[in-house]
Amino acid sequence: MTPLTLLSISLLTIFSFIHGESQQYSFISANSAKTADLYFEANEVDKPPVLINRDEIEDLIGYPSLAWNAGIEGKVVLKILVDKNGYYLKHEVKESFHPLLRIPCENYVQFLAFSPARKNGNTVNCWLEVPFEFSIP
Numbered sequence: 001m002t003p004l005t006l007l008s009i010s011l012l013t014i015f016s017f018i019h020g021e022s023q024q025y026s027f028i029s030a031n032s033a034k035t036a037d038l039y040f041e042a043n044e045v046d047k048p049p050v051l052i053n054r055d056e057i058e059d060l061i062g063y064p065s066l067a068w069n070a071g072i073e074g075k076v077v078l079k080i081l082v083d084k085n086g087y088y089l090k091h092e093v094k095e096s097f098h099p100l101l102r103i104p105c106e107n108y109v110q111f112l113a114f115s116p117a118r119k120n121g122n123t124v125n126c127w128l129e130v131p132f133e134f135s136i137p
Helices: 003-018 030-034 054-061 065-070 099-111
Strands: 026-028 074-082 088-096 117-119 122-124 126-134
Touching: 054 099, 054 126, 065 099, 074 099, 088 099, 099 126
Parallel strands: none
Antiparallel strands: 026 088, 074 088, 074 126, 117 122
């Protein structure tokens, strides 16, 4: 993502937080223009995408310090479109308890890596829901 894109996402997030909007946003990566519009849901393929670097990305996300200090816990679920090569294309926020938990997840979602989905022996674009849990021990 370019710095301008990150700035736009940050401003959109701040604006929605200030105005109390709870909309679902979809962000599209530069790779999406190269990919056909055909995609499947995880239950429509023979083998859904498999997230292969969850631990690394969760380490990068960490526990947002403002959320930790405020005692905020919860779950963020991102629905991610994975291309036929296993790369992130775009996402939607399916569930988010609090913006302080959602924002870091959205900032790092583009770095998730997957094994691609397969249907009839071919790799295909596929949606996959990925949950992120935040709980203070």
